[in-house]
Amino acid sequence: MGDRFGRRRVFVIGVIWFAVASLACGLAPASGRASAGSARRSGRSWAAGWWTGRGGAGSFFLNVPLALVCVPVALRHVPESRDTSVPEGVRAGADGRRRFDVLGAVLGALALALVTYALIEAPNDGASPVVIGAAVAGVVLGAVFVRVERRRTDPMLPLSIFSSRLFTSVNLVTFCVYAALGGFMFLAAIQLQVVAGYSALGAGTALLPTTLLMLLFSAKSGELGQRIGPRIPLTVGPLIAAAGMLLMLRVGPGASYLTDVLPAVALLGVGLVTMVAPLTATVLASVDAGKAGLASGINNAAARAAGLVAVAALPLLARMTPEAYRSAPEFEAAFRRAMPMCAGLLVAGAALAWWQVRRPADDPALKRSEPRTSCAVGAPGLEPEPDR
Structure with missing residues (x-):
């Protein structure tokens, strides 16, 4: 996305998105603790809940002022850049832009997720059908991912870069x-x-x-x-x-x-x-x-x-x-x-x-x-x- 739409632009959007998500995370435990405290108000339990909620919220709220500093600095001092080249033979949409490789992204994510799941569950379940099935499916999807990326005209992971x-x-x-x-x-x-x-x-x-x-x-x-x-x-x-x-x-x-x-x-x-x-x-x-x-x-x-x-x-x-x-x-x-x-x-x-x-x-x-x-x-x- 950075290469296509501008690296500074995508970076700034990412920082803002991260700050908003951090703010939401910071508010969520505080609200939950306040609701639990209103229901109980039982002295020590309520105090512990309030403390935990505020402590967790603080770690997320810290990201917000950092983002408020980062965004204007990036806009003022970081020059915009992008990849202006379009490889020959690339299939473009009606607006002339290259298409995003949604299929490649989904295949890559699923392959990694399934292999990781199998590794995490193996100590508990051993060579169970679920563990073996997840591992095999992850490897197969990884192979499919490579095949898809090799054949697509505008892949998410162009293998030529290697x-x-x-x-x-x-x-x-x-x-x-x-x-x-x-x-x-x-x-x-x-x-x-x-x-x-x-x-x-x-x-x-x-x-x-x-x-x-x-x-x-x-x-x-x-x-x-x-x-x-x-x-x-x-x-x-x-x-x-x-x-x-x-x-x-x-x-x-x-x-x-x-x-x-x-x-x-x-x-x-x-x-x-x-x-x-x-x-x-x-x-x-x-x-x-x-x-x-x-x-x-x-x-x-x-x-x-x-x-x-x-x-x-x-x-x-x-x-x-x-x-x-x-x-x-x-x-x-x-x-x-x-x-x-x-x-x-x-x-x-x-x-x-x-x-x-x-x-x-x-x-x-x-x-x-x-x-x-x-x-x-x-x-x-x-x-x-x-x-x-």
Whole structure:
């Protein structure tokens, strides 16, 4: 949609939509708690309900002022851009616009949903007909999705974009990295609570150094990646992050934050700082500028799908039963089986990056394309919106 209707326009619409939805979410629990409180008014129960409702509402209301700042800044300072090219042979509607690939979107979503459902239910139901049926149906729909996208004249996911070896490789690295990260964040937060005895707030706060490091140093990492190319950051970064995940194996009952938890999350943060900015920039630089929105969407979908599948699959692979979430010894044993798997995904991503990732200018698919407005690891330049 961004490539077709204007990337700034779609971004602003998305921010406004998100703010309105956040406002609705914030109002919903407060209204529900107020109704329950009016019905009971039983002192402590009513107070607990009011507190919970207001606390949940606050987390959603926070998004609204941020959106109020973001929208005018985007409108004032972000230039509009779009993909002005129309591939030869594309079937257009009566108004001359290209059609949206609704069938492809539905097939892709259903395939991912069914496979994820099967992974989530497998620990509980085993090889039941429902689990097997969902898994098989998801795989079949995935194959149908690929076939449909290959044949459509204007697909949601044009497979030709993967003719760039760099684009394909970086998305595979993205999948490995975000699968590992999604699994780690999910399991580490529970490990800190169930095994180490942290509160939910304490567990979340304990992982904050990773985010703070990325906020402080990602821009510098992007500059470094632009100077030396993406290969080294995308190889070294996952290896550092893998070491951080393995350090989390030291976190057990009575773990010290300063000596056990902080070194692990800090090392993980250093690894993420090293690789995330060059990863994103390389994805955008590996395609023509007109396809920046499509490239960004594919990469974001790969990251989100990786985290989703990892959270669903890791408990199954680590033999984590539903009772493990209430048993410190059982969860700790499963956690110790899961962390090497997450680290292994990062090592696989690093190996792939060292083997396949080069500077965008070295990609043969890009050399055959139209002249570009950027080079090295920087993101593609924005195309100005044509005068109307």
